[in-house]
Amino acid sequence: MDNALYVGLSRQVVLQRMLDVAANNIANQDTIGFKVEQLMSHTYPMSPPSSPGVSLATVNYVQDASLARDFSQGEVSQTGNPYDLALQGNGFFTVQTASGPQYTRDGRFTLDAQNEIVDKDGDPVLSAAGSPIVIDPTKGPPLIAKDGTISQTGVNGQLVALGKVAVVQFANLSALTKQGSNLYADNSGQIPTPAANTTLEQGFVEHSNVKAVAEVTNLIQISRAYERMQDLMTSTQDLSSKAIDTLAGTQ
Amino acid sequence: MRALNIAATGMAAQQTNVDVISNNIANMNTIGYKKQEAEFEDLLYEDIKRPGAQSSDTGSVVPTGIQLGSGVSTASVYRITTQGTLTNTGNQLDLAINGRGYFQVLLPSGETAYTRAGNFSVNDTGVLVTSDGYTVLPQTTIPQTATAVTISSSGQIQVSLPGQVATSQVGQLQLATFANEAGLQAMGSNLFLQSGSSGAPVTGAPNSTGFGAIQQGYTEASNVDSVTEISNLIIAQRAYEMNSKVVTTADQMLQTTNTMKS
Numbered sequence: 001m002d003n004a005l006y007v008g009l010s011r012q013v014v015l016q017r018m019l020d021v022a023a024n025n026i027a028n029q030d031t032i033g034f035k036v037e038q039l040m041s042h043t044y045p046m047s048p049p050s051s052p053g054v055s056l057a058t059v060n061y062v063q064d065a066s067l068a069r070d071f072s073q074g075e076v077s078q079t080g081n082p083y084d085l086a087l088q089g090n091g092f093f094t095v096q097t098a099s100g101p102q103y104t105r106d107g108r109f110t111l112d113a114q115n116e117i118v119d120k121d122g123d124p125v126l127s128a129a130g131s132p133i134v135i136d137p138t139k140g141p142p143l144i145a146k147d148g149t150i151s152q153t154g155v156n157g158q159l160v161a162l163g164k165v166a167v168v169q170f171a172n173l174s175a176l177t178k179q180g181s182n183l184y185a186d187n188s189g190q191i192p193t194p195a196a197n198t199t200l201e202q203g204f205v206e207h208s209n210v211k212a213v214a215e216v217t218n219l220i221q222i223s224r225a226y227e228r229m230q231d232l233m234t235s236t237q238d239l240s241s242k243a244i245d246t247l248a249g250t251q
Numbered sequence: 252m253r254a255l256n257i258a259a260t261g262m263a264a265q266q267t268n269v270d271v272i273s274n275n276i277a278n279m280n281t282i283g284y285k286k287q288e289a290e291f292e293d294l295l296y297e298d299i300k301r302p303g304a305q306s307s308d309t310g311s312v313v314p315t316g317i318q319l320g321s322g323v324s325t326a327s328v329y330r331i332t333t334q335g336t337l338t339n340t341g342n343q344l345d346l347a348i349n350g351r352g353y354f355q356v357l358l359p360s361g362e363t364a365y366t367r368a369g370n371f372s373v374n375d376t377g378v379l380v381t382s383d384g385y386t387v388l389p390q391t392t393i394p395q396t397a398t399a400v401t402i403s404s405s406g407q408i409q410v411s412l413p414g415q416v417a418t419s420q421v422g423q424l425q426l427a428t429f430a431n432e433a434g435l436q437a438m439g440s441n442l443f444l445q446s447g448s449s450g451a452p453v454t455g456a457p458n459s460t461g462f463g464a465i466q467q468g469y470t471e472a473s474n475v476d477s478v479t480e481i482s483n484l485i486i487a488q489r490a491y492e493m494n495s496k497v498v499t500t501a502d503q504m505l506q507t508t509n510t511m512k513s
Contacts, residue, residue: 012508016252017299017319019504023254023497024293024320027261029490030268031291031323039317066300067317079288080333081433108290108329111431113447120290120326137430137450140351140461157460178318180295181326212493219500230507 002240003048003059008233010061014041015226017064022218025210033105033182034208036070036215071173074105074209076201082141083109083117086204091167091195094126095119095183101126103168103192106182108205111135117165121181127163128194135162146199165200168192253321254501260322261494264291267325268487275475276484283367283441284473285330286480292326332432335367335474337466343400344371344379347471350463352426355388355454356381356442363388365427365452368441370470379408379422383440391422404464406457426462427452 021039028034044063048056076086085107087093092103102123109125112118116132117125124132128148135142139152139160148165170176175188186192271289278284299317337347346369348354353365364385371387374380379391393400397410406424429435434448445452458464 016254016504017317019252019254019497019501020257020319023257023261023494023501024322026490026493026497027257027264027323028291028293028320029261029493030264030289030486031293034293037320064299064317079331081329081331083431083433106292110434110448111450113450115430115450118448120292135430138453141430177298177316178293178296178320180293180320182292212489216493216496219496223500223503226504227507230511234511 004236005233007059007061008229008236010044010063011229012226014039014062014064015222015229019219019222021067022215022222026215029208029210029212029215031106031182031208032108032205033074034210035072035074035105036208036210038068038070039064040066040068066174069174069176070209072209074206076204076206078204080203081108082144082202083111084203084205085109085144085165086201086206087167087198088201089195089198090173091169091198092184092192093119094166094168094192095123096126096132097121097123097183099185102179102183102185103176104183105206107200111137126166128166129163130166131163133163133165136160144200144202146201148200167195167198167200169195169198252501252505253319254497257320257322258494258497258501260294260324261497262491264289264323264325265487265491265494267328269484269491271328272480272484272487276477276480279473279475279477279480281368281441281473282370282470283335284475285332285335285367286473286475288329288331289325290327290329291323294321294324296320330433330435330437331474333474335471337469338472339468340370340470341468342370343402343468344373345369345468345470346371346402346424347466347469348426348457348463349466351428351432351461352457352463353428353443353452354381355425355427355452357386357388357390358442359385362444363452364438364442364444365429365435366441366443367471369465387424389422389425391424393421402465402467404458404466406465424457424465425454426457427454428461429453 018039021037025036041062042065044061045058047058094101109117115135115137127133142150142152144150148167150162151159154160176184176186179185268289271287275286296318356364356366358364370382371379373393377392377395379387391408399411401409408422409418409420411418430450434446435443436446438444455462
C-alpha cells in the first residue's frame with residue numbers, strides 16, 4: 001500500500017527538479033547565446049518483494065534520466081559593435097580558459113590591453129590556428145567576414161588578413177557540459193571539427209532561444225502535476241487510515 | 252527548492268536591466284551620450300548526474316547527464332558606440348565629430364579624458380574649454396579681438412581679426428581613437444578615461460584616415476533610440492514578471508506539500 005506514496009514522492013522530486021530547470025531557463029531568457037534545457041524523466045521499474053506463490057505487479061517509479069538541451073538557433077539582433085559576433089548554424093567559438101579550451105555561443109567580445117580579442121571574462125578567443133587573435137590598434141576596426149576571416153584596413157587602404165576566428169562543431173552535442181559564464185566544456189574527448197554550415201555575423205548578437213510562452217506553460221503543468229500527485233498521496237493516506245479504523249472496529 | 256533562488260537571480264538581473272534602460276532614457280538628450288546595454292551570463296551548474304558516468308557494470312554510460320543551473324548574473328554593462336545624429340545649433344564653438352574619434356580634455360588632476368560632447372566655449376583667458384571649464388587639448392587660445400572663429404572639417408581653428416583680410420590659424424584640433432571604444436571607462440560629465448580594455452589612444456588630425464570629420468555649429472545627439480528603449484523596458488518588465496511567476500509556482504508547490512498532512 002505504501003508503494004503508492006513512494007511513487008508519488010518520486011514523481012514530486014522529479015517535478016521539483018523540473019521547476020528548477022524551468023526557473024533557470026526563465027532567469028536566463030536575456031542571456032546571450034543561452035540554450036534552453038528540459039529535464040527528461042523515465043520509468044524506474046521495481047518489483048516489490050513477493051511471497052511464494054503470489055506474484056505482484058511491478059511498481060514503476062519516476063526518475064530524472066537526463067537533461068535535453070535545445071541547440072536551435074536563437075534570435076539575432078544588431079548591436080553595431082565591430083567585436084560582437086553572432087553564429088548562424090550549429091558552431092561554437094573557442095575560448096582559451098585557465099582550465100583548457102571551452103566553447104561558447106556568446107560572441108560579445110572586446111579587446112584587452114594586449115590588443116587580443118577576448119571574451120567578457122578576459123579569456124582570449126582562439127583563431128582557427130589555435131592562437132589568440134591580435135588586432136593592430138593603429139588600424140581601423142577589424143572586418144570579420146561570414147567565414148570568420150578577420151582583416152583590417154592598412155595605411156594604404158589595403159585589407160590585411162589577420163587570421164580566422166575558430167568556429168567548431170561537435171559530433172555529440174549532448175556530451176558538452178555547461179560551465180556557467182555562457183561557456184561549455186567538453187570532457188568526453190571528442191575532437192571538435194571546423195563547423196560546416198555556420199556563418200558569422202559581425203555587429204550582431206544571438207539571444208537565448210528561451211520561448212516565454214512555452215516556459216510559462218511548463219510552470220503551470222509542473223505545479224498542476226505536483227498537486228495531482230498530492231491528491232493521489234492524500235487519498236492513499238485516507239485509504240490506509242480507513243483500513244486501520246475498519247480493522248480496529250472488527251475486533 | 253532552488254527554483255526560488257534561481258528566480259531571485261532572474262529578478263535581480265532584470266532590475267539591473269531596468270536601471271540601465273532608465274539611465275539611457277534619462278540621458279536621451281545628453282550631448283554625445285552613448286547608450287548602454289546590460290549583458291547577462293548563466294551561473295554555475297551543479298552536476299547531479301555527470302554525462303559519461305557509468306550507469307551499469309557492463310559499461311553503459313549516461314549519454315547526457317543532468318546539470319542543474321543556478322540562475323543568471325549581470326556579466327557587464329556594455330556601451331554601444333554608434334554615431335549619434337548631428338544637430339544644428341548655430342553656435343560657432345559647438346563641434347560634432349562625424350565618424351570615429353574623441354576630443355581630448357585635460358582634467359584638473361592632469362589626466363587626459365576623452366569626450367564626444369563638443370559643446371565648447373572659451374574661458375576668461377580665451378582658452379577653448381568644455382562645458383565644465385576643462386581645457387580642450389591641444390590647448391588653443393582664441394584672441395579676444397577675434398570677430399569670427401572658423402573650424403574646418405580637418406580641425407584647423409582659424410580666426411578673423413579686425414583690420415585683417417586673411418584669417419589666421421590659432422590652433423589645430425586632434426582626435427583620439429581607441430581599438431575598443433566600448434572598453435572606455437565612463438566618469439560622468441560626458442567624459443571617458445582610458446582603461447585596460449580600451450587600448451592606448453591613437454591621436455591624429457580630424458578627417459585623416461581612421462578619424463572622423465569635425466562639423467562646426469553642430470552637436471552630436473545621444474544615440475539613444477526611444478522606441479528601442481521603451482520596447483526593451485517592456486521586455487524587461489515581462490521577464491521580471493515571468494521570474495515572479497516561478498516564485499509563485501514554487502510557493503504553491505510548497506504550500507501543497509504543507510497541506511498534505513491534514
